[in-house]
Amino acid sequence: MSTREISDRMPSGETLHALRITNAKDFYRSTDHEKHPPGFVASANSPGFKELRLRNRASQEYEISSNAAQRSSRGHEFDSSPPGNDNITAKPSNVQRQSVEYAHSSTMRDVHPPTAQPSGIFLQPETHPITEDQLINEVRAIYAGLVMVEKKCIEIVKQQNEKPEELTDLQWQAIIALHRTLLHEHHDFFLASNHPVASETLKELARTYTMPARMWRYGIHSFLELLRKRLPFSLEHMLTFIYMAYAMITLLLESVPAFEETWIECLGDLARYRMAIEEVDMHDREIYTGVARYWYTKAADLNPDVGRIQHHLAVLARPNQLQQLFYYSKALISVQSFTNARDSILLLFNPLLDPARAANKYSKYYPRVLTLFVEAHAALFTRHDVSTFITPAEQFLDQLDKHAGIIGPLFREQGVYIVAANYAAIFDFGHDDAIIPSMFNGLSQRSEMLDKAYKYWQENTACIQTDIACRTTHDQTISNSRQAASFASHFAFTTLDIILERLGDNNTLPCVHVSLAFLWCAAMVPGSMSYIQADVPWARLATFLNALIRPDTDMSEIVENEEEFPAHEADVSWQLPEDFLMHGLCWSRLYHPPGFFSEIAEDDERSIELPSVAVPRTRRCLWLGARLAKFNRWLDYNAESRTFSATAFANDLAVLSGQHQVLRRGLSGQHDADTSMEGA
Known part of the structure; x- marks a missing residue:
């Protein structure tokens, strides 16, 4: 049956008036118009109610008490459930209902009472399977009631936004009850349309x-935004509604997995709302921040390709300026x-x-030093x-080495944030007139791109870097994307040059790994590499790689199997922590092989880095x-001496870059007095 056929069978207006209204008086307990917001129909006999289909929920409560003890109980219930716990409890009348009600079906009303046996054991009651036509009728009825409740919710919220008036507790409770009913109608619709006997057309109705x-x-x-605008007077009701909505979405995550991605993001949004309104207990605020994250x-x-989610993570990163910069920049240059x-x-x-x-x-x-970097x-x-740009950039470069030495292991994460933000700046943060991001659109297979890149670099041997001449003076304004990319490239690889000086420091390996991955992906897109190749410290990079080669390092295996992505070590996850930070960037698609993220560890396990992780990370860098x-x-590898070296072409590029150097280093005496807290 097609979608059109199902839609045509939706009930007409006359049929809607005939729909059952059960417990309407329980839903709106007062018929006093003054107790409800303007435009809110309070009488169970009014025409508006005749258009609502409310199934019989005898045990369901339609009014949420604002009693502090009850709210505290709900808050404890929410807090005690760890993120991802599918057992978040709710009132039995709200979430432990039958998946689909068939009260209007004459077939389902024909219940055969169980027959008592001499032993006192009752036989299993007889049941009749529902037909597809009956299921379609049920979905039609649910959708009709849903539309009516949805319309009323829209009207009330719109009216309150246009003509805000003070609402009493009973009025807030009535509006909350109406929105709760809408969520229940959606829940019933999802379950009915995904019933085991439903056709594919019926299952696609939700989409x-x-x-x-x-x-x-x-x-x-929309209701949360209304409550937020009425803070602090609506705080109690906003907390109540957030807990109720969180429980309902968690139930949908378990019972309707077809929309798992949507439910997960909704849960994050609800936790972020809860975090945002917590201004008293900072410990609770941190808890809800962790839940949202x-x-x-x-x-x-x-x-991973959706930048919107990275934007959410950036909001949660406050007040960590470096982390905010990383996630905002990732949101802008995601696929x-x-x-x-x-x-x-x-x-x-x-x-x-x-x-x-x-x-x-x-x-x-x-x-x-990190504030200078963001500046x-x-x-x-x-x-x-x-x-x-020059002033804070030079001060940052001057203090970077000292900062990396002080914070130690924390630089594993901070270093990745720093270099990834630098490479996002080379992409000009995805501005409309940015040149490089468009080069990474519509990429073909990696093997095909590699063959084209090998051929290109063999045929084009000119020692040039596009737009390098635009950074010659300090008194000009960065007026276009080409200039921004040129200055960003200079800043990014001057930063990398300082990091590469820290030979033997394993805390720099993650950001060097990200940098090597970026350079390899850029080499496969020759147009992008032409904007940065002279700024890359190739000689320093070769020295760093040589320092990673140990006497027991099997370089022959790494070089001979260079076409295959390095296999993961036993008892070590295939993904490194920085892989997740790169995942989704428009350039990183060329790096990770298909299926690389098919099996991943939980978020809390990724931050636990064992010393053994240094082995696969080193192999990745050498690979x-x-x-x-x-x-x-740019680089040459000698199999006999087992060493990397910069090519003559790379040395010529270094000379070219030196002629357009605008960032100076070695200003420690000038800025040490201004340096404040260097710890993390």
């Missing part, structure tokens, strides 16, 4: 009518870029560029004059070095 999005928009989000991380694993992040990232950048706030932009509770990127993003050397362009 056809965009039911998950409608449930979130009209059943949850848990759900968003799961959502990012399911949809599916989230352009709204351009407005959000300005909330991070503007205070750092505002002269009126210059005295307060550095906090004693946050490392100054330099703020100048690149907003395209200020070059001097606004990427061998892949770059195969281009015979």
Whole structure:
């Protein structure tokens, strides 16, 4: 049966008036119009109620008490359930109902009473399987009631937004009850349309009518926004509604897995709302921040290419400026870029560029060197004059080595954030006029791209870097994407040069791994590499790779199997922590092989890094070095001496880059006095 046939069988207006209304008076206990918001129909006999289909839920409560003890009980119930726990409890009358009610079906009313046996044991009651036509009728009836409740919810929220008036507790409770009914109608619709006997057409109705999005928009989000605007007076009711909606979405996550991605993101949004309204107990705020981050991380694993989810993680990263910069930049250069992040990232950048706030932009509770790094990127993003970029960039470069030595293992994560944000700046944060991001659109198979890249680099031997000449003076303004990419490339690889100086420091391996992966992906897209190749410290990179080669390192295996992605070690996850941070970036698609993220560890396990992880990470770096050397362009590998070296072409590029050097190093004496807290 087609969708059109099912839609044509939706009940007419006259049929809707004949739908049963059970317990309507329990739902709206008062017929006093003054106790309800303007436009809210309170009488069970009014025409508006005749259009509502409310199935018989004798034990269901339609009024949520604002009693503090009950709210506390619900809060304890929410807190005691760890993220991802599918056993979040709710009132039996709300969530432990039958999946589909067939009260209107004459067949289902024909119940055969059990027959008592001499032994006192009753036989199993006879049941009659539901037919597809009966199921279609049930879905039609559920949808009709859902539309009526949805319409009423939209009207009330719209009216309260246009003509805000003070509402009493009973009025808030009535509106909450109405939205709860809408969520229950959606729940019944999902279960009925996904019944085992349902046809494929019937199962697709939820997608056809965009039911998950409608449930979130009209059943949850619009009402949450209304409650948020009425804070602090609506705080009690907002808490009640969040807990109720969280329990319902958790139930849907378990019972309707077809929309798992949507439910997980909804749970993250609800936890973020709960976090945002907690202004008293900072411990609770941290708990709900962790809950929201848990759900968003799961959502990012399911949809790594969606920049919107990275934007959510950026919001949760406050007040960590470096982490915010990383997630905002990732949202902008993901495969599916989230352009709204351009407005959000300005909330991070503007205070750092505002002269009126210059005295307060550095906090004693946050490392100054990281604030300088974010400030330099703020100048690149907003395209200020070059001097606004040069000053914080040079101070950051001067303090980076000292900072990396002080924080030790924490630099494993911070280093990845730093280099990944730098490479996002080379992509000009996905601006509309950005040149490089468009080169990574519509990529073909990696093997095919490699063959084309090998041929290109063999035929093109000119020692050039596109647009390198635009960074010669300090008194100009960064006016276009080409200039922004050139300055960003200079900044990114000067940063990498400092990191590569820390030979023997395993805490720098994650960011070097990300950098090598970026260079290899850029080499497969020759147009992008032409914007950065002169700035890359190839000689320093070769020295760093040589320091990774131990006497027991089997380089022959790494070089001979360079076409295959390095296999993971026993008892060690195939994915490294930085793999998840790269996952979803528009350039990283060329790095990880298909199915690489098919089996992944839980989020809390990824942050636990054992010493044994250094082995596969080192192999990855050496493997990427061998892949770059195969281009015979920038690096060379000698199998006899087991060493990497920069090619003559790379040395010529270094000379070219030196002629356009604008960032200076070695200013420690000037800035040490200004350096505040260097700890994490």
